[in-house]
Amino acid sequence: MKVKKIPQQLIPLAFLLALAVAALVIMRLVLLPETFGEYGHYRALAVDDVAALDIAYAGHQACAECHDDVYELKQQSNHRGVACEACHGPAAAHIEAPDEYAPEVPRNREHCTLCHGYNPTRPTGFPQIIPELHNPRQPCMTCHQPHHPELPHAPEECAACHRQIVNEKAVSHHASLSCTTCHDLPAEHLVDPVMVRALKPSTREKCGQCHASNADSAPEIPRIELATHGEGYLCWECHYPHQPEANR
Amino acid sequence: MELILGNIVNDLSKITGYIYPNEFELHWGILVVVYPYLTGLVAGAFILASLERVFDVSSLQPVYRLSLLTALAFLLVAPLPLLAHLGHPLRSYQMFLTPHTKSAMAMFGFVYAWYLMVVLLLEIWFDYRKSIVVWSNEKRGVTRYFYKFLTLGTTDISDRALRFDDKIGRIITIIGIPSAFLLHGYVGFIFGSVKANPWWSSVLMPIVFLFSAIVSGIALVIMIYMVTTMFRWKRLSMPCLNKLAELLFYAIIVDFSLELLDFVQRLYEAEESITILSQMISSRLFISLIISQIILGTLVPTISLAWARFGRVPDEMRRLMYFIAALLIQVGIFSTRWNVVIGGQLFSKSLRGLTVYKLELFGLEGALTAGLLLILPFLVLFVLTRVLPPWSAVESHVSESPV
Numbered sequence: 227m228k229v230k231k232i233p234q235q236l237i238p239l240a241f242l243l244a245l246a247v248a249a250l251v252i253m254r255l256v257l258l259p260e261t262f263g264e265y266g267h268y269r270a271l272a273v274d275d276v277a278a279l280d281i282a283y284a285g286h287q288a289c290a291e292c293h294d295d296v297y298e299l300k301q302q303s304n305h306r307g308v309a310c311e312a313c314h315g316p317a318a319a320h321i322e323a324p325d326e327y328a329p330e331v332p333r334n335r336e337h338c339t340l341c342h343g344y345n346p347t348r349p350t351g352f353p354q355i356i357p358e359l360h361n362p363r364q365p366c367m368t369c370h371q372p373h374h375p376e377l378p379h380a381p382e383e384c385a386a387c388h389r390q391i392v393n394e395k396a397v398s399h400h401a402s403l404s405c406t407t408c409h410d411l412p413a414e415h416l417v418d419p420v421m422v423r424a425l426k427p428s429t430r431e432k433c434g435q436c437h438a439s440n441a442d443s444a445p446e447i448p449r450i451e452l453a454t455h456g457e458g459y460l461c462w463e464c465h466y467p468h469q470p471e472a473n474r
Numbered sequence: 475m476e477l478i479l480g481n482i483v484n485d486l487s488k489i490t491g492y493i494y495p496n497e498f499e500l501h502w503g504i505l506v507v508v509y510p511y512l513t514g515l516v517a518g519a520f521i522l523a524s525l526e527r528v529f530d531v532s533s534l535q536p537v538y539r540l541s542l543l544t545a546l547a548f549l550l551v552a553p554l555p556l557l558a559h560l561g562h563p564l565r566s567y568q569m570f571l572t573p574h575t576k577s578a579m580a581m582f583g584f585v586y587a588w589y590l591m592v593v594l595l596l597e598i599w600f601d602y603r604k605s606i607v608v609w610s611n612e613k614r615g616v617t618r619y620f621y622k623f624l625t626l627g628t629t630d631i632s633d634r635a636l637r638f639d640d641k642i643g644r645i646i647t648i649i650g651i652p653s654a655f656l657l658h659g660y661v662g663f664i665f666g667s668v669k670a671n672p673w674w675s676s677v678l679m680p681i682v683f684l685f686s687a688i689v690s691g692i693a694l695v696i697m698i699y700m701v702t703t704m705f706r707w708k709r710l711s712m713p714c715l716n717k718l719a720e721l722l723f724y725a726i727i728v729d730f731s732l733e734l735l736d737f738v739q740r741l742y743e744a745e746e747s748i749t750i751l752s753q754m755i756s757s758r759l760f761i762s763l764i765i766s767q768i769i770l771g772t773l774v775p776t777i778s779l780a781w782a783r784f785g786r787v788p789d790e791m792r793r794l795m796y797f798i799a800a801l802l803i804q805v806g807i808f809s810t811r812w813n814v815v816i817g818g819q820l821f822s823k824s825l826r827g828l829t830v831y832k833l834e835l836f837g838l839e840g841a842l843t844a845g846l847l848l849i850l851p852f853l854v855l856f857v858l859t860r861v862l863p864p865w866s867a868v869e870s871h872v873s874e875s876p877v
Binding site: 234235238242246250262263346394 | 491492495496498567568570571572574591596600603626627628629630635638639826
């Protein structure tokens with residue numbers, strides 16, 4: 227049997243291929259972290275690395291030991307859920323040596339607007355302002371005590387806490403309706419909203435007041451047959467009341 | 475109060491209907507548009523080269539090497555938009571060390587590497603080997619050593635060795651065609667398999683991607699061929715151009731039919747998403763889909779190609795029409811990518827509203843970066859044509875013959 231000569235050009239290629247494979251194998255041996263894959267598709271030691279990091283935050287309770295006045299004050303206020311270090315920054319070092327390391331004291335407006343600047347993704351009911359319009363250029367502390375941010379007086383508008391809903395409604399078909407058309411609410415809701423709830427409509431008849439075919443309302447309002455339209459469901463299971471759509 | 479209302483209206487006039495709060499910003503911006511556009515050009519240019527090779531379409535000879543180099547230049551740049559979009563380019567090699575077989579995106583690294591190293595570089599090397607060996611003897615100075623290095627130590631340019639080169643080249647091409655299909659089909663696959671997104675989720679996606687890739691690749695090669703020939707003061711080979719235009723015409727017909735099929739199927743299925751999708755098409759995507767993709771990017775070039783290729787048109791005019799058609803097709807295919815990537819994020823998953831894409835000019839994800847990444851492959855191609863001139867071999871026997 228005649229043995230064919232290997233063509234010359236295959237030799238360097240075979241060599242390169244071997245080199246590439248070897249490089250990959252060596253790189254894997256050298257660069258692949260030892261504990262990779264122990265728990266999952268990641269380096270198991272990463273968990274220990276994170277655990278070994280210096281602790282930067284001391285926690286809420288730690289501050290109370292020395293600043294009990296501030297702590298007590300804050301616990302009485304609506305900032306009770308906001309930890310001291312959310313505003314003052316990590317302060318574990320301050321606890322070790324209070325005189326050497328002083329935490330930051332955020333006096334600029336931008337700090338407060340991190341949480342209170344208007345942003346549609348914030349939960350409904352969260353107090354929000356538009357920084358450019360809300361008493362511009364004055365530090366927030368002139369009117370709000372950061373450890374006890376009681377409002378000077380109750381907000382006049384629902385937008386103070388429900389700006390997203392107000393905005394949506396403002397450009398919807400329901401723009402002309404005021405919030406209280408559909409929501410009965412005690413005045414205290416504006417002051418202590420979580421404890422004193424506003425009411426929401428509970429029956430189809432509420433919407434029927436204006437939309438039922440026989441309702442006594444403005445003629446341009448679109449009508450439906452209250453008895454049959456979307457029967458068995460509440461209206462707002464299909465129409466978002468603050469921005470109703472009807473495919474028109 | 476007026477100011478407040480002004481603000482509100484300004485904020486909200488951007489969106490219509492109801493969108494979830496986290497849909498206001500798009501996560502995949504223009505860089506993710508550029509990426510499938512570039513890989514599409516790679517696959518298209520390569521498939522064009524393969525036609526010449528495998529099916530012996532000899533009139534395409536003048537663009538064979540050019541399309542291979544084009545594919546290489548664009549392939550080298552193709553991952554850059556992704557790296558820029560993801561950040562941490564220095565970590566990208568880890569993808570190869572720890573293959574994650576359950577992640578389509580992670581495995582794509584291997585598809586890319588296979589295509590670059592096993593298909594494209596090898597094919598180019600075998601094709602140029604003879605020339606490289608010759609150059610390494612002819613040239614002087616540093617360039618000589620450079621070419622010596624490129625020969626990888628081979629010197630054999632006997633007939634037997636060259637026949638072997640040719641045979642291997644053919645085998646690689648045959649492997650290369652499915653690989654090129656895979657490369658770009660894969661990009662479509664990644665979009666097509668996003669179940670939650672009715673604009674993307676379609677089994678036709680990889681196939682539509684593939685054919686649009688072929689269309690864009692051929693059009694690109696036409697443009698590059700015409701421009702480079704012009705700047706070298708050479709004559710264009712009319713048979714070659716005509717053949718290219720013909721192929722482009724067939725490809726665009728298939729591509730457009732597939733897209734129509736996809737579209738009609740969606741209309742007929744009329745899933746719950748159809749309302750918001752048609753709203754999106756008639757408002758947000760009107761310019762980029764109806765005008766730029768369908769009218770300017772498909773219908774006008776199809777007509778002008780058919781007219782120029784099969785009508786009675788003087789060569790001068792014919793060339794101009796080909797060029798304009800190819801240019802419009804580029805615009806069209808870029809819009810296609812735009813409509814897929816951006817369009818897929820413009821409507822809310824609530825199917826109740828639309829957001830807008832706010833393209834920035836500067837910044838890593840801005841229009842300037844995208845422009846740069848679109849120009850870069852041409853610079854790479856320029857360098858490649860300097861190192862490996864693709865034309866010398868065939869030019870001598872090109873003549874202008876009427877078709």
